[in-house]
Amino acid sequence: MTGDTKVIGTLDTVERAADSPDEPQPFADLGLAADEYATIRDLLGRRPTAAELAIYSVMWSEHCSYKSSKVHLRQFGEKLPPSDRLLVGIGENAGVVDAGDGWAVTFKVESHNHPSYVEPYQGAATGVGGIVRDILAMGARPVAVMDPLRFGPADAPDTARVLPGVVAGVGGYGNCLGLPNIGGEVVFDPSYAGNPLVNALCVGVMRTGDIQRAFASGPGNKVILFGAKTGRDGIGGVSVLASATFDDARQSKRPSVQVGDPFAEKVLIECCLELYAAGLVVGIQDLGGAGLSCALTELASAGDGGMHVDLERVPLREASMSPEEVLASESQERMCAVVSPEKVADFLAVCERWEVLATVLGEVTTTGRLEVDWHGERIVDVPPRTVAHSGPVYRRPIARPADQDALVADTPARLPRPDDLRALLLRMVASPGLCSRAWVTDQYDRYVQGNTVLAQPEDAGVVRIDEATGRGVALATDGNGRYTRLDPYAGAQLALAEAYRNVAATGAEPIAVTNCLNFGSPEDPGVMWQFSEAVRGLADGCLTLGTPVTGGNVSFYNQTGSTPILPTPVVGVLGILADVAKRTPMGFGAAGDVVLLLGATGDDFGGSEWAYAEHGHLGGTPPPVDLAAEQALAAVLRCGFLRSAHDLSDGGLAQALVESCLRRDLGAAVAVTGDPFVALFSESTARALVTVAPGDADRLAAVAGEHGVPLTRLGTVTAEPTLAVDGVLAVGLAELRDASESTLPRLFD
Template identity: 70%
Template sequence: MYSIMWSEHCSYKSSKVHLRQFQEKAPPSDRMLAGMGENAGVIKISDTIAVTFKVESHNHPSFVEPHQGAATGVGGIVRDILAMGARPVAVMDPLRFGAADHPDTRRVLPGVVNGIGQYGNSLGLPNIGGEVVFDPCYQGNPLVNALCVGVLPVDRLQKKEATGAGNVVVLLGAKTGRDGIGGVSVLASATFDDESETRRPSVQVGDPFLEKLLIESCLELYDAGLVVGIQDLGGAGLTCALTETAAAAGTGMKIELDRVPLREPSMLPHEILASESQERMLLIVDPARLDDVLAVAAKWGLLATALGEVTEGQGGRLEISWRGRTVVDVPPGSLADDGPVYARPMREPNDRFLLQADRAETLPRPRTGDELRETLLRLAASPNLCDKTWVTEQYDRYVLGNTVLAQPEDAGIVRIDEESGLGVAISVDGNGRFTRLDPYHGARLALAESYRNVAVTGAVPVAVTDCLNFGSPEDPAVMWQFAEAVRGLADGCQELGIPVTGGNVSFYNQTGAAPIHPTPIVGVLGVLDDVGYRTAMGFNADGDVILLLGETRAEFSGSEWAWVTHGHLGGTPPAVDLAAEKKLGELLADSAVRGHVGAAHDLSDGGLAQALVESCLRYGHGAALLLPDDADPFTLLFSESTARVLVSVPRGHEKAFTELCVERGVPYTPLGVVDFRSGALDVRGHFRIPLDELRTAWSGTLPALFGAQADPAPVGPPSTGDDGSDDLVELRAAAPADEPVSDGPASDEPADEPADDES
């Protein structure tokens, strides 16, 4: 039990000294109801409604057994959300794999995607976003992170403390088996080697249908007020749940291990205590309400077993018996709170100076229109920028009926309250190459991108969660990277005025002596008072004016262009200006409500060129562009400078919108207009690419690597029939320059895409 609870995964012994910055530098927030140290952070979004969200990792299990590792990663994060008293309403999955054409990627990726889809779809939760990134540094050590968001009444927040001497300790859910034994100590707290394939028994086995019953039974227990405390069983199983609930309350427990329902009767005490069998919750129940709890469990067809009781006194003891003899007698706090805390040695990586001196800005670059055209198509077809439909079509995005935006949008949006239209937007982002070049600024860049992805939808960012994926903490260079990334993220959140509500640290992500790129994944949650005013990413109305917001600089180090065309990683990442990000976010939120913006898409990987590709292909609308005479076309198209957004502005709103930009101090550059009938991305004077050619390049990569898919949806105007677009164009053209065509919210349909997009 001490070995497991004091492992890196459970005790955070190498990261605690650095993670304290998230609390020390946290900006004041009147929204936060629960933060770091809880199962998940809880944010109040109205007087009566709160949301809880968190992201965690299931990296090593997903390499050993991709399907079950990824599936139980989803199941585990869902139970964290459930333990706070919330109904889970959506999930997201940021994923990292090795080189796209490597044989082991073809083994791991399909299993991971299938596991996520099978568990989430069966559970009835929409998957509304995430990432799929390929890089050789993740070869042999994929990153499978999972985020879940849930909703609860403000007054239904649950606690984990095992308070009240005499209260009954109840195990609810699945039987306990040998799956997952040693999961946290063997898989998540050790470096991979050639023996990893022998560790399959350490990977948990999930049952989403049982988890669905667990969710419904817990929610009924909460509503009836039958639970004093609750804790999910995840890493370290019963060992963790028993010790953490008792230690949090300063009480003790007496537990009879013989009562635990087992799948395998021959299990020994240490196996029962260490098992990470899924779909289990630990309840603390008033003995007068025990029969009611058991009746609710029976109604849902679940096992509920009284294991023992809470005992008196501060600093109580955890006493566990098995077959009439005591097998455990320890202070629970010594397991949960008194583990070692390391201030590990740190030093800058030896190659950092040479790495930063090798700047991508000096690489050969395309000059002619034909070269720019070829570069744009090559990047659009590259594994990291191509269409991810092969992955996302395996996830149900619209189950439960409250999904407003989902992938490939910049952020997922879920409607929380059907009467008011109140909703939340969530994005997860990270860039391992930027963080490899500069961990401090790389973490701030991840925060800035996730913040911007939420802001472009019209939502106001209010809270952060993170999953910090790094190599071995025993390597001083890795610890330096980790400390710098934490410092950067804490400083960035302080500057933006939004708190870190909790998260996860995943160490030992390396194979042998080669660590992954330091990869902090940052999740940002934003609030929309009315999801009807959300902004989607795709050009959707002919004649809308296209503008680029923000400043573009010659920043290519760590970029997709440098990596795809030159295989280059070096230099310093783009500068971060969080004050500019904040001004941009405020402008977009204000403009969305006023109807000034028809579409908005953040600029990040691939720069303006990739944003144009995705904005045109989203609904099959072309664009006619004329780049400024004083701009270098290559820099404008492929730079990855931050705090930039591509927007389309409806006719009649241009003057009001640009005046608002000036008022808010946000630079803007007119680029052209949405041109539906051209059926092309036309950069006048440089190149023209028909949308069918663009879509073929963009959508063919993953099916060619991992399997076939349906033909891409047609692009361009319909060949026959009248869809009313002519009337819309005429209406926009006839509108007075300063008069909006419509000041009402967007349609309240659950999806911002044509019906045939779901083919």
């Protein structure tokens, strides 16, 4: 019964739907299950019109409704740590936290994985554009972006197609928007070969009194669509909205990846900020996934519950678009605002000044229903909450994967350990997992706006938000699919711990969390086990660390055939710095400074970079999580007199030493105790490499002692450009730099 087409020119009105209850509808093609379709019929008391079906199908898709993840995500609310920082929590376009001195900061990370595989440049570009509009919709000026990226093997032919396109797209859009890109990740693993992960984070700033909300309240208030015209691009991006469904001729099927216009978005940002400043907006919502379907139903359901829209007023790029296509279009660079009638003229004048197209589509009503007309004929008449909030909720079957025990039992203890640590160091530094990311990050503008205090390759990005006081924010994202594959509960906590540690390394106080949960199919019980464990781990971890989850995104169905990606929760942590001038950089700063290690080192190689890079091995258990130790470490890192601080993670102490030396071309002469291989390459957590001025070593020992953090004096920073580990290895910085910096250019130039 699916795939039927309707007669050209017949508008499927509400009246017609009521009169033709048995007309077959292509709900399955639209991604709706039979029982979901039946529920819609029950909710409406009739069959839905084609337009209503388009709305329900996109809004009840996994992407928009979180139907498989909802029952688990609740934990972020249930386990919310007490925090007086949280101003807006989960559920809005993005969470908002109090950054002090009357400043509010909003941040969120989202995925744009599938479009970026199909069309790397536009997929990545519109990923940036989408998250920036989420931040803008909260009332904030976007001030920075970050991009956690994951690709197949670095030397795989398809990676040579996907990576350069994605990086150019991230840069092309973000650079043109004028947003500094201050960090992120580049990770390679075979599991991402057919399914790269392109996550995008944006952070924005506003005064606490200027937070905007997405609701349509006040009967008589006007609903205004502004920004780009609506076209056929992006249709099908959310569900499988085959054009044949709405169009007998199939000729109008378009690529379902949206196309971005960063200039239009830049102008839209400035226009929105001027509208906010003039107090012309009651409620506002960006148009992203599910386009107008989402914006109208969410605005209406969050407000007084009624809205009337004349859909034919939507400015179209192609006049032949059907109303269903107009509702489903994911054309970029659009926003929808609710404006009181006496302010409409001023609103339109601001838009005109910025040459932004703005159109009054309709108004808020008291009917409690979303009514959409098309040239005077009613094509949608639904209670908006049934679309936005009454979607299906699934408790998907959960099962620990059959191979999990074998995986955990296969520990790296069986792997031969190397004798020549100098050669190993050079191989590790050059490996795709650890090498310099400059080939990627040099394509991003990190300077624009003039407030970037730290950017990649630093542990965290730091942006000044108040020039008068120097107040600023620090941000880091982390995720480790290998750790999460071995133990999803611990893996999510390790991602949290690393991002938390990265932020703390700058001297900032970590205060809030966002996350992007990238997993395989929720219909696979093994994947669902990974997901449920990861969410539980993250929620428990955030409760322990006192950092509330403020929002995020779930991306399912990341798999090639029946093989899912490594479970990849990407965690973003936001921290506050009262004065960015006091931030701690990662690089060694002056010869003679004392080099010390904070934290304890164990024999932790499960899921490590060494096991993978040298032996292609993944097995055992990831490094133990110790969140109390992370908190203690963070307290020491905030002591205020560190010359440099660099967190230890992938590649262990060796990698941290190399990166700290190369940052400003200073050498180090250090000594390690015990097995030098373990000391240099183990990935034990809750550790940081720090330096202090020669006279401050005792002071640091006192602070570390007070917080119970083990402290080991390793040696000193040297003017001689050599990294020397006493009795173990010595390598010139030029050789290290060449090893680190030549890998990506060799692969991608």
